[in-house]
Amino acid sequence: MTDNRDQVDAQIHRWVRPDIVKLTAYPVPDSTGMLKLDAMENPFGWPDDLKSQWQAKLAEARLNRYPHPDSPEVKTGLRNTMKIDSRWEIMLGNGSDELIQLIAMAVAGPDRTVLAPEPSFVMYRMIAQFLGMDYVGVPLTAGFELDLELTLSRIEREQPAVVFLAQPNNPTGNLWGDEKLRRIIEAAPGLVVMDEAYTAFTKADYLDWLEDYPNLLIMRTLSKVGLAGLRLGILIGDPAWIEQINKLRLPYNINNLTQLSARFALDNFAVFEQQSTELIRQRGLLHTALTALPGLTVFPSEANFLLVRTEPGRAADIHSALKEAGILIKKLDGVHPLLTDCLRITVSFDEENQRLLTALAPLLKLA
């Protein structure tokens, strides 16, 4: 047994890339039985009548057959729901995570760079690392605004193959403003991907900018609006760009059940829109309630989460005390220097937000 172990270790070190051996896998905590406020999921289910209609649809699925390789019905549903002009091509991924990976694969190579403001969505950095690319994170200001001069100078110096801009940004929740975004897209020598994962919760919408900028792609997902379990990411842009990236997509990446469910959900999208409207309202209420607690700074948010800062050194205790109480939020303290003492809380419906507030209030008095 021991010999075996040594042999496996030796082989791993001989064959697996040293930079991969050094990595640690993206941690997803066990959330069994917990109130889950850590991953920006929609907390609402579907009304019963919709659920039974959906189940009837699923009964049509033929799992003995491969799925349609291009998911035409899903794309039609997306075009209608998101008002995507016929000039733009759509490509689907197993979540937008897969799309980030495929975009990066299309441009990867020695001395190729991925650039993104930081802190932002961690997969930009991780996927660049997986592919052996250089990654440049340009720090935001202390108030989480985009540092335009610094970003422009890094773009000039690094000549990134792709720039990722999440709007609203995760985990800061804010928008950086059209003027700065335009300057960055104009300065970028390569692709710019505007990641609109939180489009359901903001009026900001950069789909129209595809007309202005041939190097721009828009990325969305159904995850945050209410279908995280489905895994459907959406890339929109000039057909010539999409054609290249699509070559790297595995032929059946969107399975039959996802295609059927997505089409059904898109035909009934009003339900998600109502739920999003309610979550926007709850975001305002939760923001007010958290601000009223002692020792918390609450940042403005255009997404379905709130970023908060605790008093110095308290974030880890508060995070674990909430976990003890059965409530899971995201600890960001330690993830990036700008996020020291920060926690991220997904907005839920009233009862769950109240449960969080009730558990949180006594912890803040302890300081």
Ligand SMILES: *Cc1c(COP(=O)(O)O)cnc(C)c1O
């Ligand atoms: C959650 C998130 C994603 C990933 O979404 P999936 O479609 O679930 O893979 C992408 N970008 C940002 C900014 C996110 O917050």
